[in-house]
Amino acid sequence: MNNFINQLPKAELHLHIEGTLEPELMFALAARNQIKLPYSSIEEVRNAYQFQNLQSFLDIYYAGAKVLIHEQDFYDLTWAYLQKAQTQNIRHTEIFFDPQTHTQRGITFKVVISGIRRALVDGQNKLNISSHLIMCFLRDLTAENALQTLEEALPYKHWLTAVGLDSGEAGNPPSKFREVYAKAREHGLLAVAHAGEEGPADYIWEALDQLQVLRIDHGVRCLEDPTLVIELAKRQIPLTICPLSNIKLCVFKSMELHPLKKMLEAGLCVMVNSDDPAYFGGHINENFLAAQKGLELTQQEIYQLAKNSFQATFLSMQQKAKFITELDEYYQTFILPADLYGNAVDTNVQDHAGLQKIPIIHS
Protein backbone atom coordinates (compact mmCIF):
# COMPACT_ATOMS: atom_id res chain seq x y z
CA MET A 1 0.00 0.00 0.00
CA ASN A 2 2.86 2.42 0.78
CA ASN A 3 4.31 2.03 -2.70
CA PHE A 4 0.87 2.30 -4.24
CA ILE A 5 0.25 5.62 -2.45
CA ASN A 6 3.73 7.06 -2.96
CA GLN A 7 3.72 6.59 -6.71
CA LEU A 8 0.03 7.36 -7.24
CA PRO A 9 -0.42 10.35 -9.61
CA LYS A 10 -2.35 13.00 -7.67
CA ALA A 11 -3.38 16.66 -7.50
CA GLU A 12 -3.14 18.83 -4.39
CA LEU A 13 -5.90 21.42 -4.00
CA HIS A 14 -5.57 22.64 -0.42
CA LEU A 15 -2.08 23.86 0.36
CA HIS A 16 -1.10 27.15 1.98
CA ILE A 17 2.32 28.06 0.65
CA GLU A 18 3.16 29.82 3.94
CA GLY A 19 2.34 26.52 5.65
CA THR A 20 5.17 24.76 3.80
CA LEU A 21 7.84 26.78 5.62
CA GLU A 22 10.02 24.12 7.24
CA PRO A 23 12.00 25.15 10.35
CA GLU A 24 15.28 24.70 8.44
CA LEU A 25 14.25 27.26 5.81
CA MET A 26 12.78 29.49 8.54
CA PHE A 27 16.20 29.64 10.21
CA ALA A 28 18.04 30.14 6.91
CA LEU A 29 15.75 33.05 5.92
CA ALA A 30 15.94 34.57 9.40
CA ALA A 31 19.75 34.58 9.14
CA ARG A 32 19.68 35.95 5.56
CA ASN A 33 17.24 38.74 6.53
CA GLN A 34 18.72 39.38 9.98
CA ILE A 35 15.50 38.60 11.80
CA LYS A 36 15.53 37.35 15.37
CA LEU A 37 13.37 34.26 15.89
CA PRO A 38 11.75 33.46 19.25
CA TYR A 39 13.38 29.97 19.04
CA SER A 40 16.99 28.96 19.59
CA SER A 41 16.96 25.70 17.62
CA ILE A 42 15.06 23.75 15.00
CA GLU A 43 14.10 21.25 17.67
CA GLU A 44 12.59 24.03 19.77
CA VAL A 45 10.53 25.16 16.78
CA ARG A 46 9.19 21.65 16.21
CA ASN A 47 8.39 21.27 19.91
CA ALA A 48 6.29 24.44 19.73
CA TYR A 49 4.00 22.80 17.17
CA GLN A 50 1.43 21.51 19.66
CA PHE A 51 -1.97 23.00 18.90
CA GLN A 52 -5.26 23.04 20.79
CA ASN A 53 -7.34 24.56 17.99
CA LEU A 54 -7.09 26.58 14.77
CA GLN A 55 -6.23 29.89 16.48
CA SER A 56 -3.34 28.43 18.50
CA PHE A 57 -1.85 27.24 15.19
CA LEU A 58 -2.49 30.52 13.34
CA ASP A 59 -0.61 32.53 15.99
CA ILE A 60 2.55 30.48 15.38
CA TYR A 61 2.04 30.29 11.62
CA TYR A 62 1.76 34.07 11.18
CA ALA A 63 4.82 34.60 13.39
CA GLY A 64 6.85 32.17 11.23
CA ALA A 65 5.88 34.00 8.02
CA LYS A 66 7.73 37.12 9.22
CA VAL A 67 11.01 35.75 7.85
CA LEU A 68 9.64 36.16 4.29
CA ILE A 69 10.80 39.58 3.08
CA HIS A 70 12.20 39.52 -0.46
CA GLU A 71 10.96 38.17 -3.79
CA GLN A 72 13.68 35.52 -3.59
CA ASP A 73 12.33 34.35 -0.21
CA PHE A 74 8.90 33.71 -1.73
CA TYR A 75 10.59 31.97 -4.65
CA ASP A 76 12.67 29.75 -2.35
CA LEU A 77 9.63 28.84 -0.26
CA THR A 78 7.55 27.88 -3.30
CA TRP A 79 10.40 26.09 -5.04
CA ALA A 80 11.09 23.96 -1.94
CA TYR A 81 7.42 22.89 -1.90
CA LEU A 82 7.45 22.04 -5.62
CA GLN A 83 10.58 19.92 -5.26
CA LYS A 84 8.91 18.02 -2.43
CA ALA A 85 5.71 17.74 -4.49
CA GLN A 86 7.63 16.08 -7.29
CA THR A 87 8.93 13.37 -4.94
CA GLN A 88 5.30 12.70 -3.91
CA ASN A 89 4.11 12.42 -7.52
CA ILE A 90 1.88 15.48 -7.31
CA ARG A 91 1.17 16.14 -10.97
CA HIS A 92 -0.84 19.33 -10.50
CA THR A 93 -1.22 21.72 -7.57
CA GLU A 94 -3.53 24.65 -6.79
CA ILE A 95 -1.88 26.63 -4.05
CA PHE A 96 -3.15 29.30 -1.66
CA PHE A 97 -1.25 32.37 -0.60
CA ASP A 98 -2.22 34.98 2.01
CA PRO A 99 -1.10 38.40 0.70
CA GLN A 100 -2.41 40.30 3.76
CA THR A 101 -0.06 38.35 6.04
CA HIS A 102 2.75 40.12 4.19
CA THR A 103 1.30 43.45 3.03
CA GLN A 104 0.34 44.20 6.66
CA ARG A 105 4.08 44.02 7.44
CA GLY A 106 4.99 46.43 4.64
CA ILE A 107 5.94 43.82 2.00
CA THR A 108 4.44 44.77 -1.37
CA PHE A 109 1.90 42.59 -3.14
CA LYS A 110 4.21 42.58 -6.17
CA VAL A 111 7.12 41.08 -4.19
CA VAL A 112 4.94 38.29 -2.82
CA ILE A 113 3.21 37.26 -6.03
CA SER A 114 6.26 37.64 -8.27
CA GLY A 115 8.38 35.24 -6.21
CA ILE A 116 5.62 32.65 -6.03
CA ARG A 117 4.77 32.96 -9.72
CA ARG A 118 8.44 32.64 -10.82
CA ALA A 119 8.75 29.38 -8.89
CA LEU A 120 5.47 28.04 -10.31
CA VAL A 121 6.70 28.72 -13.86
CA ASP A 122 9.94 26.87 -13.05
CA GLY A 123 7.84 24.08 -11.54
CA GLN A 124 6.08 23.62 -14.87
CA ASN A 125 9.24 23.89 -16.98
CA LYS A 126 11.71 21.99 -14.83
CA LEU A 127 9.57 19.58 -12.78
CA ASN A 128 6.57 19.10 -15.07
CA ILE A 129 4.15 20.12 -12.30
CA SER A 130 1.28 22.29 -13.51
CA SER A 131 -0.34 24.73 -11.13
CA HIS A 132 -2.93 27.38 -10.40
CA LEU A 133 -2.65 30.15 -7.83
CA ILE A 134 -5.47 31.07 -5.40
CA MET A 135 -5.38 34.31 -3.40
CA CYS A 136 -6.95 34.00 0.05
CA PHE A 137 -8.47 36.77 2.11
CA LEU A 138 -7.91 36.65 5.87
CA ARG A 139 -11.45 36.41 7.25
CA ASP A 140 -10.55 37.81 10.68
CA LEU A 141 -9.69 41.13 8.99
CA THR A 142 -12.35 43.49 7.67
CA ALA A 143 -14.24 43.21 4.40
CA GLU A 144 -12.79 46.63 3.45
CA ASN A 145 -9.29 45.26 3.88
CA ALA A 146 -10.19 42.33 1.61
CA LEU A 147 -11.57 44.74 -1.03
CA GLN A 148 -8.39 46.78 -0.89
CA THR A 149 -6.35 43.57 -1.32
CA LEU A 150 -8.43 42.61 -4.34
CA GLU A 151 -7.68 46.05 -5.86
CA GLU A 152 -3.96 45.48 -5.35
CA ALA A 153 -4.27 42.05 -6.97
CA LEU A 154 -6.16 43.13 -10.10
CA PRO A 155 -3.03 44.12 -12.12
CA TYR A 156 -1.88 40.50 -11.59
CA LYS A 157 -5.23 38.79 -12.12
CA HIS A 158 -3.94 36.87 -15.15
CA TRP A 159 -1.70 34.99 -12.68
CA LEU A 160 -4.63 34.14 -10.43
CA THR A 161 -7.30 31.50 -10.94
CA ALA A 162 -9.48 31.98 -7.88
CA VAL A 163 -10.00 33.75 -4.59
CA GLY A 164 -10.29 31.92 -1.28
CA LEU A 165 -11.05 32.61 2.38
CA ASP A 166 -8.99 31.41 5.33
CA SER A 167 -7.78 32.21 8.89
CA GLY A 168 -9.97 32.19 12.04
CA GLU A 169 -13.38 30.86 11.03
CA ALA A 170 -15.52 31.18 14.17
CA GLY A 171 -17.41 34.48 14.14
CA ASN A 172 -16.25 35.34 10.61
CA PRO A 173 -18.98 33.96 8.32
CA PRO A 174 -18.64 33.83 4.53
CA SER A 175 -21.46 36.40 4.21
CA LYS A 176 -19.03 39.06 5.50
CA PHE A 177 -17.19 38.77 2.15
CA ARG A 178 -20.17 38.68 -0.21
CA GLU A 179 -19.29 41.97 -1.92
CA VAL A 180 -15.59 41.26 -2.43
CA TYR A 181 -16.36 37.82 -3.88
CA ALA A 182 -18.94 39.33 -6.26
CA LYS A 183 -16.30 41.76 -7.46
CA ALA A 184 -13.67 39.02 -7.83
CA ARG A 185 -16.12 36.96 -9.89
CA GLU A 186 -16.88 40.00 -12.09
CA HIS A 187 -13.17 40.03 -12.87
CA GLY A 188 -13.26 36.40 -13.97
CA LEU A 189 -11.85 34.85 -10.83
CA LEU A 190 -13.30 31.57 -9.57
CA ALA A 191 -14.22 31.15 -5.90
CA VAL A 192 -13.42 28.73 -3.09
CA ALA A 193 -13.63 29.19 0.69
CA HIS A 194 -12.65 27.45 3.91
CA ALA A 195 -15.94 26.56 5.60
CA GLY A 196 -17.07 23.96 8.09
CA GLU A 197 -13.59 23.33 9.52
CA GLU A 198 -14.32 24.76 12.97
CA GLY A 199 -17.34 26.79 11.88
CA PRO A 200 -20.86 25.35 11.57
CA ALA A 201 -22.52 23.68 8.58
CA ASP A 202 -24.42 26.96 8.00
CA TYR A 203 -21.15 28.55 6.89
CA ILE A 204 -20.96 25.96 4.09
CA TRP A 205 -24.45 26.94 2.91
CA GLU A 206 -23.40 30.60 3.02
CA ALA A 207 -20.24 29.93 1.02
CA LEU A 208 -22.30 28.13 -1.63
CA ASP A 209 -25.23 30.54 -1.76
CA GLN A 210 -23.62 33.91 -1.10
CA LEU A 211 -20.05 33.49 -2.38
CA GLN A 212 -20.91 31.02 -5.16
CA VAL A 213 -17.87 28.89 -4.43
CA LEU A 214 -17.02 25.94 -6.67
CA ARG A 215 -15.17 24.07 -3.92
CA ILE A 216 -15.35 24.01 -0.13
CA ASP A 217 -12.07 23.79 1.80
CA HIS A 218 -12.38 21.29 4.67
CA GLY A 219 -16.18 21.16 4.96
CA VAL A 220 -15.99 18.25 7.40
CA ARG A 221 -18.83 19.65 9.52
CA CYS A 222 -21.28 19.23 6.61
CA LEU A 223 -22.10 15.85 8.16
CA GLU A 224 -24.05 17.67 10.87
CA ASP A 225 -26.65 18.66 8.24
CA PRO A 226 -28.09 15.75 6.18
CA THR A 227 -29.80 18.12 3.71
CA LEU A 228 -26.45 19.78 3.04
CA VAL A 229 -24.76 16.42 2.44
CA ILE A 230 -27.41 15.56 -0.14
CA GLU A 231 -26.91 18.93 -1.85
CA LEU A 232 -23.10 18.61 -1.89
CA ALA A 233 -23.32 15.08 -3.28
CA LYS A 234 -25.94 16.01 -5.88
CA ARG A 235 -23.90 18.97 -7.15
CA GLN A 236 -20.59 17.11 -6.68
CA ILE A 237 -19.12 20.14 -4.92
CA PRO A 238 -15.56 19.13 -4.07
CA LEU A 239 -14.52 19.17 -0.41
CA THR A 240 -10.76 19.50 0.04
CA ILE A 241 -10.08 17.30 3.07
CA CYS A 242 -6.89 17.60 5.16
CA PRO A 243 -6.73 14.60 7.53
CA LEU A 244 -3.54 15.36 9.50
CA SER A 245 -4.54 19.01 9.87
CA ASN A 246 -7.89 18.00 11.36
CA ILE A 247 -6.17 15.80 13.93
CA LYS A 248 -3.41 18.30 14.78
CA LEU A 249 -5.99 21.09 15.27
CA CYS A 250 -8.23 18.80 17.37
CA VAL A 251 -11.19 18.91 14.98
CA PHE A 252 -11.30 15.11 15.54
CA LYS A 253 -9.71 13.22 18.40
CA SER A 254 -8.03 10.55 16.27
CA MET A 255 -7.69 9.43 12.68
CA GLU A 256 -9.97 6.48 13.46
CA LEU A 257 -12.73 9.03 14.09
CA HIS A 258 -12.10 11.08 10.93
CA PRO A 259 -15.18 11.16 8.62
CA LEU A 260 -13.26 10.85 5.32
CA LYS A 261 -14.42 7.28 4.64
CA LYS A 262 -18.01 8.13 5.57
CA MET A 263 -17.89 11.08 3.21
CA LEU A 264 -16.68 8.87 0.35
CA GLU A 265 -19.45 6.40 1.11
CA ALA A 266 -22.00 9.25 1.01
CA GLY A 267 -20.92 9.96 -2.57
CA LEU A 268 -19.19 13.25 -1.78
CA CYS A 269 -16.35 14.45 -4.00
CA VAL A 270 -13.60 14.38 -1.38
CA MET A 271 -9.85 14.16 -1.81
CA VAL A 272 -6.74 14.27 0.39
CA ASN A 273 -4.54 17.35 0.91
CA SER A 274 -1.87 18.55 3.32
CA ASP A 275 -3.03 22.10 4.27
CA ASP A 276 0.15 23.24 6.13
CA PRO A 277 2.57 20.32 5.84
CA ALA A 278 5.46 21.92 7.74
CA TYR A 279 3.22 22.31 10.79
CA PHE A 280 1.03 19.23 10.70
CA GLY A 281 3.57 16.43 10.33
CA GLY A 282 3.47 15.54 6.68
CA HIS A 283 2.86 16.25 3.03
CA ILE A 284 0.14 14.70 0.90
CA ASN A 285 1.50 11.14 0.93
CA GLU A 286 1.78 11.14 4.72
CA ASN A 287 -1.84 12.30 4.80
CA PHE A 288 -2.89 9.45 2.51
CA LEU A 289 -0.91 6.93 4.57
CA ALA A 290 -2.29 8.12 7.91
CA ALA A 291 -5.87 8.12 6.61
CA GLN A 292 -5.45 4.72 4.97
CA LYS A 293 -4.18 3.21 8.19
CA GLY A 294 -6.64 4.89 10.55
CA LEU A 295 -9.68 4.23 8.39
CA GLU A 296 -8.58 1.02 6.65
CA LEU A 297 -9.12 2.58 3.24
CA THR A 298 -9.03 0.10 0.38
CA GLN A 299 -6.90 0.48 -2.74
CA GLN A 300 -10.10 1.28 -4.65
CA GLU A 301 -10.93 4.09 -2.20
CA ILE A 302 -7.41 5.51 -2.50
CA TYR A 303 -7.80 5.43 -6.28
CA GLN A 304 -11.17 7.24 -5.98
CA LEU A 305 -9.59 9.94 -3.80
CA ALA A 306 -6.87 10.52 -6.40
CA LYS A 307 -9.42 10.56 -9.22
CA ASN A 308 -11.53 13.09 -7.30
CA SER A 309 -8.42 15.25 -6.89
CA PHE A 310 -8.12 15.61 -10.66
CA GLN A 311 -11.88 15.95 -11.22
CA ALA A 312 -11.98 18.81 -8.71
CA THR A 313 -9.15 20.87 -10.25
CA PHE A 314 -9.74 24.06 -12.19
CA LEU A 315 -8.12 22.50 -15.25
CA SER A 316 -9.86 22.16 -18.60
CA MET A 317 -11.73 18.96 -19.44
CA GLN A 318 -8.90 17.78 -21.69
CA GLN A 319 -6.27 18.39 -19.03
CA LYS A 320 -8.34 16.53 -16.45
CA ALA A 321 -8.85 13.64 -18.86
CA LYS A 322 -5.11 13.44 -19.54
CA PHE A 323 -4.29 13.15 -15.83
CA ILE A 324 -7.11 10.68 -15.16
CA THR A 325 -5.86 8.48 -18.01
CA GLU A 326 -2.42 8.54 -16.40
CA LEU A 327 -4.00 7.60 -13.07
CA ASP A 328 -6.09 4.81 -14.62
CA GLU A 329 -3.04 3.32 -16.32
CA TYR A 330 -1.17 3.41 -13.05
CA TYR A 331 -4.07 1.81 -11.16
CA GLN A 332 -4.45 -0.94 -13.70
CA THR A 333 -0.79 -1.92 -13.41
CA PHE A 334 -1.48 -2.54 -9.71
CA ILE A 335 -4.81 -4.33 -9.88
CA LEU A 336 -5.28 -5.80 -13.34
CA PRO A 337 -3.30 -8.15 -15.60
CA ALA A 338 -1.07 -6.55 -18.22
CA ASP A 339 -3.35 -7.43 -21.17
CA LEU A 340 -5.97 -4.98 -19.87
CA TYR A 341 -3.67 -1.94 -19.90
CA GLY A 342 -4.82 1.21 -21.63
CA ASN A 343 -8.50 1.21 -20.79
CA ALA A 344 -10.68 4.02 -22.13
CA VAL A 345 -10.57 7.54 -20.64
CA ASP A 346 -13.41 8.27 -18.24
CA THR A 347 -15.85 10.27 -20.32
CA ASN A 348 -17.61 11.59 -17.23
CA VAL A 349 -15.06 14.34 -16.68
CA GLN A 350 -16.48 17.57 -15.29
CA ASP A 351 -15.18 20.96 -16.25
CA HIS A 352 -14.91 23.57 -13.50
CA ALA A 353 -12.61 25.83 -15.49
CA GLY A 354 -15.10 27.60 -17.69
CA LEU A 355 -12.80 30.57 -18.17
CA GLN A 356 -9.85 31.45 -20.36
CA LYS A 357 -7.21 31.74 -17.63
CA ILE A 358 -3.47 31.70 -18.09
CA PRO A 359 -2.51 28.66 -16.05
CA ILE A 360 1.12 27.71 -15.71
CA ILE A 361 0.51 24.71 -17.93
CA HIS A 362 0.35 27.10 -20.90
CA SER A 363 3.21 29.39 -19.99
Ligand code: ADE
Ligand atom coordinates in the same frame (compact mmCIF):
# COMPACT_ATOMS: atom_id res chain seq x y z
N1 ADE B 1 -4.53 29.13 7.16
C1 ADE B 1 -3.62 28.16 7.06
N2 ADE B 1 -4.15 26.98 7.37
C2 ADE B 1 -5.45 27.20 7.68
C3 ADE B 1 -6.53 26.38 8.09
N3 ADE B 1 -6.40 25.07 8.25
N4 ADE B 1 -7.72 26.96 8.33
C4 ADE B 1 -7.85 28.28 8.18
N5 ADE B 1 -6.87 29.09 7.80
C5 ADE B 1 -5.68 28.56 7.55
Ligand code: ZN
Ligand atom coordinates in the same frame (compact mmCIF):
# COMPACT_ATOMS: atom_id res chain seq x y z
ZN1 ZN C 1 -6.41 25.49 4.87
